[in-house]
Amino acid sequence: MDSFKDVCRIAGAFVGVIIGAGFASGQEILQFFASFGAIGLVGCVVSGVLFALLSMAFSTMGQRLAADSHKEVVNAMLGRHLGLVFDVLITFFLFAITVVMLAGAGSLLNQWLGIPEVWGSVLATVATILIVCLDIRSVIAFIGAVTPFLMFMTVVVAGYVLMTPHAGHEALAAAAQTQPRGAGQWLVAALLYVSYNIVAGMPFLVIMGGQARSRATALWGGVLGGLLLGVLILLIAVAMYLRMDTIGGMPMPMLSIATQISPWLGHLMSLVIFGMILNTAVGMLYAFMARIVPADSGRFRVGTVAAGVLALAGSFVGFIQLVGIVYPIYGYIGFVLMALAFVGWLRVARRGDGAASRA
Numbered sequence: 001m002d003s004f005k006d007v008c009r010i011a012g013a014f015v016g017v018i019i020g021a022g023f024a025s026g027q028e029i030l031q032f033f034a035s036f037g038a039i040g041l042v043g044c045v046v047s048g049v050l051f052a053l054l055s056m057a058f059s060t061m062g063q064r065l066a067a068d069s070h071k072e073v074v075n076a077m078l079g080r081h082l083g084l085v086f087d088v089l090i091t092f093f094l095f096a097i098t099v100v101m102l103a104g105a106g107s108l109l110n111q112w113l114g115i116p117e118v119w120g121s122v123l124a125t126v127a128t129i130l131i132v133c134l135d136i137r138s139v140i141a142f143i144g145a146v147t148p149f150l151m152f153m154t155v156v157v158a159g160y161v162l163m164t165p166h167a168g169h170e171a172l173a174a175a176a177q178t179q180p181r182g183a184g185q186w187l188v189a190a191l192l193y194v195s196y197n198i199v200a201g202m203p204f205l206v207i208m209g210g211q212a213r214s215r216a217t218a219l220w221g222g223v224l225g226g227l228l229l230g231v232l233i234l235l236i237a238v239a240m241y242l243r244m245d246t247i248g249g250m251p252m253p254m255l256s257i258a259t260q261i262s263p264w265l266g267h268l269m270s271l272v273i274f275g276m277i278l279n280t281a282v283g284m285l286y287a288f289m290a291r292i293v294p295a296d297s298g299r300f301r302v303g304t305v306a307a308g309v310l311a312l313a314g315s316f317v318g319f320i321q322l323v324g325i326v327y328p329i330y331g332y333i334g335f336v337l338m339a340l341a342f343v344g345w346l347r348v349a350r351r352g353d354g355a356a357s358r359a
Contacts, residue, residue, distance in 0.1 A: 010221025048230015062209025
């Protein structure tokens with residue numbers, strides 16, 4: 001029973017880290033899947049399979065190496081010199097994702113309550129800093145606790161959309177053509193989506209794997225997290241595609257759909273999205289700081305405050321603009337990481353088995 005709970009804890013925390021502002025709001029899913037029309041739904045399936053494989057690889061590598069940060073795993077996969085290059089790129093990306101999340105908080109509270117975006121970002125920054133200053137198990141527990149609420153809300157919204165009338169295929173396809181796209185082709189967009197999310201989620205995923213009590217717990221926690229992520233991507237993409245004619249130009253399209261169903265459902269969805277924004281901001285900022293200074297030191301808390309303030313300043317660029325700029329760039333960088341992940345996983349597995357046999 002304890003191992004099953006640990007598997008669910010790892011899976012929930014991984015999903016919680018990945019589904020931040022862009023995912024939970026629908027903005028990422030709109031740009032990388034739903035905007036391609038019906039064929040974009042095939043991309044959702046491709047992404048789900050890749051997420052399951054990659055999350056399994058990284059979580060088990062983290063467990064084998066007892067990782068405290070992503071540095072150990074990156075060096076094991078790529079070697080010291082190339083690993084250093086990717087270490088720097090990944091560390092910077094963690095900070096960039098934190099910036100995007102804080103911008104997303106501002107957009108959410110502005111669309112939901114009419115609060116100026118700057119104050120929404122400030123509120124999210126304060127909450128993120130306070131949570132990151134807790135110990136790692138408290139951080140994982142917080143992130144995993146919010147995930148079931150998003151899953152429930154996603155099923156409710158998608159189920160309602162599927163059971164109610166919607167525009168014809170031609171009208172929906174035409175509306176999809178007018179939406180911003182994360183890439184020029186649906187399969188490239190699906191692969192980009194996985195790659196940049198893996199770059200973002202890998203550092204926290206290997207830390208969670210390092211906390212796992214056994215290799216099996218890390219493996220199945222990663223697999224379950226990846227599959228859950230794939231299902232949520234597909235449900236959100238279907239809901240947005242079937243409402244494509246009504247969500248154009250909205251920074252929070254899932255919130256728009258929920259509000260169309262019922263105002264109170266829109267308020268509930270807003271709370272859930274805000275929780276997911278904090279989830280990802282907390283996971284990214286924690287992993288960023290854990291790479292720079294030891295997590296149990298006084299410098300960690302001081303650095304967290306400083307990094308949070310810098311991320312807040314960067315968030316003023318704007319949410320939609322940041323999603324469209326930051327994610328595709330790191331998506332292409334993530335292609336290399338995806339390709340090497342499986343090779344590195346096999347290398348670490350052989351090394352671990354060899355050490356076990358010698359013992």
